Amino acid sequence: MNAKRIKYFVFLLFFSFLSVHAQEIKTNEKLLEDAMKNVYTNPLKSIEIGEAFLANPGNEPAMEFRYLMLLAQAYVMIPDYEKSLDYASRAYKIAEENKLYPNQINASTFLGNHYLRLKLNEKSWQALERSEKIIREHPLPDSLDHIQGNVYLLKGYLFESDAEYTKAIEAFTKATSIFKKTKNQELGRINTGVALTHKGRVQIVDNQLDSAEFSFQEVIKISSLNKQNGVDAFAYLSLAEVYSRQEKFEKSNQTLFQALEISENSSQKELEKEIYKSLADNFFKMNNLDNYSKYDSLYKKALDEFNQSEINSVQKLAKSVENSAEDSKNRTWLIVISCAILLILVSFLFFRSYGLKKKMK
Numbered sequence: 001m002n003a004k005r006i007k008y009f010v011f012l013l014f015f016s017f018l019s020v021h022a023q024e025i026k027t028n029e030k031l032l033e034d035a036m037k038n039v040y041t042n043p044l045k046s047i048e049i050g051e052a053f054l055a056n057p058g059n060e061p062a063m064e065f066r067y068l069m070l071l072a073q074a075y076v077m078i079p080d081y082e083k084s085l086d087y088a089s090r091a092y093k094i095a096e097e098n099k100l101y102p103n104q105i106n107a108s109t110f111l112g113n114h115y116l117r118l119k120l121n122e123k124s125w126q127a128l129e130r131s132e133k134i135i136r137e138h139p140l141p142d143s144l145d146h147i148q149g150n151v152y153l154l155k156g157y158l159f160e161s162d163a164e165y166t167k168a169i170e171a172f173t174k175a176t177s178i179f180k181k182t183k184n185q186e187l188g189r190i191n192t193g194v195a196l197t198h199k200g201r202v203q204i205v206d207n208q209l210d211s212a213e214f215s216f217q218e219v220i221k222i223s224s225l226n227k228q229n230g231v232d233a234f235a236y237l238s239l240a241e242v243y244s245r246q247e248k249f250e251k252s253n254q255t256l257f258q259a260l261e262i263s264e265n266s267s268q269k270e271l272e273k274e275i276y277k278s279l280a281d282n283f284f285k286m287n288n289l290d291n292y293s294k295y296d297s298l299y300k301k302a303l304d305e306f307n308q309s310e311i312n313s314v315q316k317l318a319k320s321v322e323n324s325a326e327d328s329k330n331r332t333w334l335i336v337i338s339c340a341i342l343l344i345l346v347s348f349l350f351f352r353s354y355g356l357k358k359k360m361k
Contacts, residue, residue, distance in 0.1 A: 028053065028063055035070055037186065040231055041266040043077035046070060061098040065091050065107070072110060076117075079270050085114055101138040105131045105147050112154045121161055128154050146191065149178035153195055160198070165206040172199035193219045193231040201238050204245070213242045233262035233271055240278055249282045256282070273302035 031053070035046040050071040054064070068091035075084035092107035094100070112127030131151050140147055156171035175195040182188030200215030216239040223232035236259035243252035256279050263271040276299035283292040 032063075032066055032070060033187075035074075037190070039070065039074050039077065040190070040268070043074040043266075043268075046074040047078075050074065061094050062100060062103065065094050065100060065103045068094065069106060069110065076114075077268055077270070081114070081118070085111075088114060101134055102140060102144050102147050105134050105140075106150065108134070109147075109150045109154050113157065116154075116157050116161060121158070124154070124158060128158060143183070145178050146182045146188070149175045149182075149191060149195070152178065153198070156195075156198060156202070160202050160205075165202050168202045169199055169206070172196070172202065189222050189225060190231055193222050193235065196222075197231070197235050197238055200235075204238070204241055209242050209245060213239065216242070233259045233266065233268060236262065237271065237275055237278065244278065244282055244285075247285075249286050253279060253282050269302065269305070273299060276302060 031049050035049040039046045050067045053059070053067045054071075059067075068087045072084045072088035072091060075081070075087065088107055088110050092104065092111065095103035095107055108127050108131045112124045112131070115121070115124040115127060128151070131154070135148065135151070152171045152175035156168045156175065159165070159168035159171055172195050176192055176199065179188050179191040179195055182191065196215045196219045200212040200219070203209075203212035203215060216235045219235035220232045220239075223235065236255050240252040240255035240259065243249075243255060256275055260272065260275045260279075263275060276295045280292050280295040280299055283289075283295060
């Protein structure tokens with residue numbers, strides 16, 4: 001084979017490799033997009049897709065980040081908070097090491113949500129401040145505005161947690177406005193539904209029942225376009241709370257059974273737990289003690305499973321803090337943090353137990 005033919009042969013092999021690589025990227029993108037769309041309705045399938053991708057070594061960092069975040073979100077839905085926390089932390093580390101600033105914001109914001117779910121509000125505020133700092137230093141292009149929407153979501157959750165309801169509603173409204181403009185309309189509608197649902201829940205707490213009902217009905221309408229049952233199940237649950245507060249218990253229960261059917265089909269255990277609780281509360285108020293006992297038992301069983309998941313996540317976080325403290329040889333700070341986390345854990349178990357005892361009375 002002469003030099004010219006060898007050169008041509010290598011040229012063909014090179015472009016053949018590029019073609020295969022491009023096809024792999026396209027396939028991974030399609031799988032990821034499908035998995036993200038199904039993360040609320042079929043999280044187990046999303047997990048299967050994500051873990052299959054990570055089983056292959058040598059992945060491109062940006063793509064690996066996206067699959068790690070997919071798994072972090074999917075494990076929340078199962079729920080397995082410990083695995084979710086682990087995947088999100090790995091995602092942030094990859095983004096930080098490769099200077100993927102928008103991805104750093106996404107992972108930091110997700111971790112902030114995780115900490116808030118575990119009642120670690122100070123760490124959640126720190127995550128929010130880290131996200132906002134990165135945005136100031138590395139402004140997002142218009143095409144990535146949805147990342148700013150995620151930051152507004154976290155801000156809304158934190159304001160809600162601090163009972164600053166007006167600020168929370170403003171933050172959720174800003175998030176909704178951003179998500180509605182997202183170029184990927186299907187994913188934009190999912191995020192819009194999430195933002196509107198949480199806005200409506202704050203409106204319930206702030207006794208704006210008519211506004212809350214409007215928010216939830218809008219979510220159900222938007223979700224029907226996507227057939228996103230995982231999102232509208234949460235909206236149905238929230239809408240049922242509006243009806244319950246209006247003492248329309250039959251209507252509330254009908255709405256709850258709609259939510260229950262959806263959540264059972266989409267493996268959303270956390271949602272099922274809250275639906276059982278709402279059904280038990282309604283039946284108790286209706287003096288239907290048989291059904292109250294039935295759904296209260298189901299709620300307590302689900303609650304025990306969730307308590308263990310949350311305890312594992314807090315313990316994992318405590319270990320992470322301990323390792324960090326040892327690396328910096330800051331023993332005093334380690335003791336303070338460890339005691340604080342222990343206090344949070346004990347308080348969490350006490351108040352959950354107290355709440356159940358009070359409910360049983």
